[in-house]
Amino acid sequence: MNTSYRCAADTQLNLTAEVTSVAATLTLSQLQEEAFRTQHNNNSFSSARECGSPDLPDAVPIAVGCALGGLVVVVLIAYLEGRRRSAARGYLSM
Structure with a gap:
C-alpha cells in the first residue's frame, strides 16, 4: 500500500507462442506502476521501490x-x- 514499482532499465518480456511458433519480445523502459492507489485526485505516484533492489x-x-x-x-x-x-x-x- 502507498508504494509504486519503478524499473528504469529496459526489461524484455518473451511473448513466444508455442502453438503457432510466433516469436515476439516486448521491451519496456521507464516503467512505473501502482497497484492499490488510495489517492484518486493526485496524478503522481507514491514512493517508488526500484525493480533491482532486494x-x-x-x-x-x-x-x-x-x-x-x-x-x-x-x-x-x-x-x-x-x-x-x-x-x-x-x-x-x-
Missing part, C-alpha cells in the same frame, strides 16, 4: 535458519540426556 538481505534468512537449527540440536541433546538419566535409575521412579 527487499531482504541474504544474511537474515541464514541467521534465522542457523538459530532454529541450533535450537533443534539443543532440544535433542536435552531429550537424550533426560532419557539416559531416567534409564540409569531403573524402575525406582514410581
Whole structure:
C-alpha cells in the first residue's frame, strides 16, 4: 500500500507462442506502476521501490535458519540426556 514499482532499465518480456511458433519480445523502459492507489485526485505516484533492489538481505534468512537449527540440536541433546538419566535409575521412579 502507498508504494509504486519503478524499473528504469529496459526489461524484455518473451511473448513466444508455442502453438503457432510466433516469436515476439516486448521491451519496456521507464516503467512505473501502482497497484492499490488510495489517492484518486493526485496524478503522481507514491514512493517508488526500484525493480533491482532486494527487499531482504541474504544474511537474515541464514541467521534465522542457523538459530532454529541450533535450537533443534539443543532440544535433542536435552531429550537424550533426560532419557539416559531416567534409564540409569531403573524402575525406582514410581
